[in-house]
Amino acid sequence: MPATYTLIATASVGGLTAGTFSSIPQSYTDLVIVCNTRVTSTSDIQAFQVNGAGSGYDVIYSESTGQTTGTGTAQISYRVNYIPGTSQSGVWDTSIYHLLNYSQGNTYKTLLTQGAAAANGGFFTQSTVSTYAGATTAVTSLVYGTANGSTYAANSIIRLYGILAA
Amino acid sequence: MAMTLIQRIDVTSSASANYTFSSIPQTYTDLLLVTCAQGAGSNSDGNFVWINGISTATYSGNMLRRTINAGNDGGFAGSSSYIVPLCYSAGQTSFPSFAGNGWCYFPNYTNTNINRGYNSIAGISPNVSTTNAQMIIHGVGNTTTAAITSILYSGYALNLASGTTLSLYGIS
Numbered sequence: 001m002p003a004t005y006t007l008i009a010t011a012s013v014g015g016l017t018a019g020t021f022s023s024i025p026q027s028y029t030d031l032v033i034v035c036n037t038r039v040t041s042t043s044d045i046q047a048f049q050v051n052g053a054g055s056g057y058d059v060i061y062s063e064s065t066g067q068t069t070g071t072g073t074a075q076i077s078y079r080v081n082y083i084p085g086t087s088q089s090g091v092w093d094t095s096i097y098h099l100l101n102y103s104q105g106n107t108y109k110t111l112l113t114q115g116a117a118a119a120n121g122g123f124f125t126q127s128t129v130s131t132y133a134g135a136t137t138a139v140t141s142l143v144y145g146t147a148n149g150s151t152y153a154a155n156s157i158i159r160l161y162g163i164l165a166a
Numbered sequence: 167m168a169m170t171l172i173q174r175i176d177v178t179s180s181a182s183a184n185y186t187f188s189s190i191p192q193t194y195t196d197l198l199l200v201t202c203a204q205g206a207g208s209n210s211d212g213n214f215v216w217i218n219g220i221s222t223a224t225y226s227g228n229m230l231r232r233t234i235n236a237g238n239d240g241g242f243a244g245s246s247s248y249i250v251p252l253c254y255s256a257g258q259t260s261f262p263s264f265a266g267n268g269w270c271y272f273p274n275y276t277n278t279n280i281n282r283g284y285n286s287i288a289g290i291s292p293n294v295s296t297t298n299a300q301m302i303i304h305g306v307g308n309t310t311t312a313a314i315t316s317i318l319y320s321g322y323a324l325n326l327a328s329g330t331t332l333s334l335y336g337i338s
Contacts, residue, residue: 005169005337007195034196036273036283064230064243064303091226091307094273094285116285116305118226120243125230125305155279159195161337 005032006162011144013037014154018145020052021160026103026138028162033097033142037156039085043122044150046095047077049143050109056134061113063123078130081115083146085153088119102139108132109139169198170336177330180206180258183321187334190275190315194336197272199317201288202265202331203255205324210266210290210298212251216318217272217282217308223247224309234291234299249306250322253288256298258327264292265330275314282314283307 006028009021024031035046057075062068072079084091095115102109108131115126144158175185190197205211227249229242253268268288275282289301319332 007338010195034271034273036277036280038280062230062232064228090281090309092280092283094271094283094305094307096271096285114285114287114303116303117228118249118283118305118307119228120226120245122228122243125228125303127230127303155277157274157277159273 004164006164008160008162011158013152013156013158015151017149017151018143020141020143022141024140024142025162029165030163031099031102032161032163033099034159034161035093035095037083037093037158038153039083039146039150040153041085041150042087043085044083045147046080046083046093047145047147048080048111049077050132050139051137051141052143053132053134057130057132059128059130061126061128064125068123077147078111078132080111080113080128080130081126082117082124084117084119084124085150091117091119093117099139105138106136108136172334172336175332177326178328180325180327183325184318185326185332186316186318188316190317191336192276192313194338196337197275197314198335198337199270200333200335201253201268201319203253204265204327204330205255205257205321206327207324208257208260210254210256210261211322211324213255213322214248214250214252214320215270216248216320217314218310218312218316219318220308220310221247225249225306227304227306229302229304231300231302235295251288251302252286252304252306254290255321255324255326256290256292257324261292264290266290272314278311278313280311281307282310
């Protein structure tokens with residue numbers, strides 16, 4: 001069986017607010033990011049930036065409870081899922097992100113969010129389509145962090161996988 | 167390493183609602199359950215998952231749902247002895263040959279320091295303009311911190327029909 005779904009890196013982010021997957025191999029077709037995280041504050045929002053870029057992101061999103069949908073432009077990062085914290089005891093984010101065609105050098109990069117956390121109340125499950133339109137260069141690094149500076153709880157992990165169309 | 171098929175269940179009769187993957191290896195980082203399901207009855211139904219045989223009211227969920235005729239209905243958030251729908255099945259009587267499809271992802275399933283949580287996406291579109299055509303993303307959790315060693319997939323109120331397939335993969 002070909003290695004079509006390969007773990008590239010695991011980030012143990014407990015105690016941190018941000019970090020970077022650097023030197024991402026360019027040999028896969030797509031990237032998948034799996035988050036299993038909490039924060040030590042009330043809650044926060046997971047954020048990603050490609051190649052360290054801090055502007056040029058837009059988004060379309062739909063949330064669960066509350067039925068909120070919306071769009072945004074000129075964001076500072078991909079807008080993705082909420083991370084539960086002290087307001088949701090024992091609940092962990094289990095979001096999955098797909099970054100398609102990340103090594104192609106002539107298209108803007110889109111992140112698809114399948115966000116989900118088992119929070120009883122609140123809009124902790126989301127679907128978003130978010131595009132970085134600042135540059136078309138290949139994604140060689142990916143910054144992850146909490147949008148509002150919260151600290152990830154102990155045992156939080158973020159994994160980066162490569163998908164190969166073999 | 168890769169995405170490895172641990173077990174595939176091919177349903178060959180319509181005699182049971184429940185099927186179990188047991189003795190799940192503890193050697194992967196994550197698990198992925200892929201389902202293509204029909205119910206032995208009429209309407210579509212909301213299938214669910216129990217982990218480690220836990221059937222008490224220790225599950226919670228938060229859902230994003232859109233139906234073809236009601237738009238985004240706000241889904242569901244609550245706690246129960248089961249959380250539906252995790253994936254869908256289409257009733258064989260009303261929707262012959264239409265299957266409900268879904269996948270459910272269990273990250274970090276061997277870490278015994280945290281509560282279990284999982285993420286599903288599922289949909290069914292049986293060529294109708296009723297709520298039987300819908301899609302969901304669902305976050306589900308359980309208060310147990312035990313590693314996942316078994317997964318029960320249930321057709322809820324309907325037995326699963328012959329032709330249903332359930333595939334469990336290990337991700338590493």
